[in-house]
Amino acid sequence: xxxxxxxxxxxxxxxxxxxxxxxxxxxxxxxxxxxxxxxxxxxxxxxxxxxxxxxxxxxxxxxxxxxxxxxxxxxxxxxxxxxxxxxxxxxxxxxxxxxxxxxxxxxxxxxxxxxxxxxxxxxxxxxxxxxxxxxxxxxxxxxxxxxxxxxxxxxxxxxxxxxxxxxxxxxxxxxxxxxxxxxxxxxxxxxxxxxxxxxxxxxxx
Amino acid sequence: xxxxxxxxxxxxxxxxxxxxxxxxxxxxxxxxxxxxxxxxxxxxxxxxxxxxxxxxxxxxxxxxxxxxxxxxxxxxxxxxxxxxxxxxxxxxxxxxxxxxxxxxxxxxxxxxxxxxxxxxxxxxxxxxxxxxxxxxxxxxxxxxxxxxxxxxxxxxxxxxxxxxxxxxxxxxxxxxxxxxxxxxxxxxxxxxxxxxxxxxxxxxx
Numbered sequence: 001x002x003x004x005x006x007x008x009x010x011x012x013x014x015x016x017x018x019x020x021x022x023x024x025x026x027x028x029x030x031x032x033x034x035x036x037x038x039x040x041x042x043x044x045x046x047x048x049x050x051x052x053x054x055x056x057x058x059x060x061x062x063x064x065x066x067x068x069x070x071x072x073x074x075x076x077x078x079x080x081x082x083x084x085x086x087x088x089x090x091x092x093x094x095x096x097x098x099x100x101x102x103x104x105x106x107x108x109x110x111x112x113x114x115x116x117x118x119x120x121x122x123x124x125x126x127x128x129x130x131x132x133x134x135x136x137x138x139x140x141x142x143x144x145x146x147x148x149x150x151x152x153x154x155x156x157x158x159x160x161x162x163x164x165x166x167x168x169x170x171x172x173x174x175x176x177x178x179x180x181x182x183x184x185x186x187x188x189x190x191x192x193x194x195x196x197x198x199x200x201x202x203x204x205x
Numbered sequence: 206x207x208x209x210x211x212x213x214x215x216x217x218x219x220x221x222x223x224x225x226x227x228x229x230x231x232x233x234x235x236x237x238x239x240x241x242x243x244x245x246x247x248x249x250x251x252x253x254x255x256x257x258x259x260x261x262x263x264x265x266x267x268x269x270x271x272x273x274x275x276x277x278x279x280x281x282x283x284x285x286x287x288x289x290x291x292x293x294x295x296x297x298x299x300x301x302x303x304x305x306x307x308x309x310x311x312x313x314x315x316x317x318x319x320x321x322x323x324x325x326x327x328x329x330x331x332x333x334x335x336x337x338x339x340x341x342x343x344x345x346x347x348x349x350x351x352x353x354x355x356x357x358x359x360x361x362x363x364x365x366x367x368x369x370x371x372x373x374x375x376x377x378x379x380x381x382x383x384x385x386x387x388x389x390x391x392x393x394x395x396x397x398x399x400x401x402x403x404x405x406x407x408x409x410x
Contacts (some may be wrong), residue, residue: 005316005341006245008271008349009237010217030240032214036328040211043333066213111210113368123241123335130326130333137208144213144231146351158400180348182402 011147013067015079015105016052017045019123020059023088024103028080030147030178040133042115044124051084053127060117062131063098065105068142073154074199076175077110093194095185099135107175107193109141164203168205178203216352218272220256220284220310221249223409224266229295229308230258233285235352237269237318237322245338247320250331256289258332264340265322267336270310278359279378279404280313298399304340312398315347373410375402383408 017026031045044064046053056062067075079089095103103110115131146152170179177191185195222231236250249269251258261267272280284294300308303319310317320336350359377383380398389402 001338003245005271005343006239006318006338007246008316008343009239009247009318010215010216010349010351012213012215024345031240033216033236033238033248034211034214035236035248035331040208041328042211042214043238043240043250045238045248066210075321083241092361102247111213113211113214119326121247121335124219124239128240128335130282130328133206134213137211138207138213140319143214143353143373146215149331159252163291 008074011193013071013076013145013147013150015065015067015104016046016062016077017105018052018056018059018062019097020055021057025055025084026051026078026079026103027062028106033125035130038165041118041127041130042113042133043130044115045123045128047126048122048124051143052103055084056117056129057120058078060130061100061102062115062117063100063102063104064113065109065125065139066113067145068110068140068147069145069149069153070142070176071108071145071154072173073156075105075175076150076154078174079105092189098137107138110140110144111116111136111138125164165204167202169203170200171203172199173178173201176200218281218350218352218355220270220272220280220314221251221267222263222270222308222310223261223267223405224259224307230257230260230289231270231284231294231308231310232289233281234269240335246335247318247321248333248335250318250328250333252331253329255326258366259347260289261322261334262325262332266305266307267320267322267334268300268305268307268309269318269320270314270344271308271316271318271351272313273315274354274358275344275347275349275376276313276359278361279360280310280380281355281359283379284310286408297394311344314341315345315349316341317363336367369410372407374408375405376408378404378406 062095100116112137119130170184177192216235220245318342375389377395382397
């Protein structure tokens with residue numbers, strides 16, 4: 001078997017979130033597809049060791065935010081490269097909630113689909129959830145990010161050489177908000193996404 | 206609910222085939238994703254009224270050929286716009302068989318994955334099959350076709366205006382094989398994919 005053949009399956013990239021008993025979490029996944037009509041059902045597959053998976057088994061509800069082509073690596077790193085077992089990823093973030101009360105991503109996301117689990121199947125490494133779509137909203141006109149886009153365009157490239165130019169502003173790497181000024185206050189938090197100075201990068205004039 | 210939001214899910218485009226009791230059939234689908242590791246499992250969703258679905262329920266095996274960016278509309282029309290209930294789509298086509306004896310697409314396809322069904326779930330309009338991957342092969346270096354590519358680039362555009370130029374050859378719309386000469390013999394069949402004169406288009410000099 002040549003596993004490279006299986007890598008040729010096409011996927012999107014999603015932020016999957018849920019909330020149970022006051023605890024909310026989200027993670028990055030690439031497996032979601034519509035599997036039936038009337039009613040519309042989708043299937044998602046989630047790694048069993050994942051905290052979001054654990055919470056969905058208890059809550060029976062989730063939101064899946066469809067990342068778009070403007071999504072940055074920092075957003076994917078935030079949701080995908082740290083575990084909800086260790087940190088509260090939503091702490092302090094001003095996230096809207098869907099019809100079921102599940103927080104979703106309002107930036108870098110072109111749509112959000114709300115699912116209510118109707119079946120779940122343990123497949124060893126992963127659990128497959130089949131869910132009825134209870135709501136779906138377009139969030140922007142941006143094109144959805146594909147997993148191939150992520151590999152080719154979003155994953156970080158080698159850093160550009162340093163420059164002697166002056167800093168004229170700071171860009172939030174999470175949501176692209178721009179702060180004008182050479183010095184970002186140490187206690188600044190982004191008015192759009194709530195992230196702090198460590199998630200800003202300098203803009204050179 | 207805004208159904209347009211759900212259209213932002215990203216898919217590939219596939220030719221799904223199976224064989225049972227001497228009867229083989231294939232159809233076009235866009236729903237296949239890996240759902241587990243160790244062993245690797247994939248899930249596919251197929252419309253219940255589809256003849257391929259009927260045959261997979263009996264055979265428990267299938268091949269999924271991953272269409273690539275060179276795929277033509279004619280290939281998709283052949284497998285997707287006619288029903289196995291009415292015609293034998295594989296009759297006379299020189300199709301290779303996978304490890305399970307299922308015919309697959311050796312042109313316009315960058316990979317083929319062979320699945321053995323381990324679970325099936327009737328979801329009303331569709332059946333969801335969960336299958337162990339028993340083999341996978343790369344067929345070319347071409348990039349996989351996405352459903353968005355199909356919508357934007359493969360679906361036919363308005364026809365070009367007629368020309369007075371001479372016909373110098375004929376191109377097979379199925380596999381792009383070129384026959385050199387102004388007249389295609391009436392009993393000609395493509396040496397690559399087996400299709401007849403009705404699937405050739407003129408090349409003007």
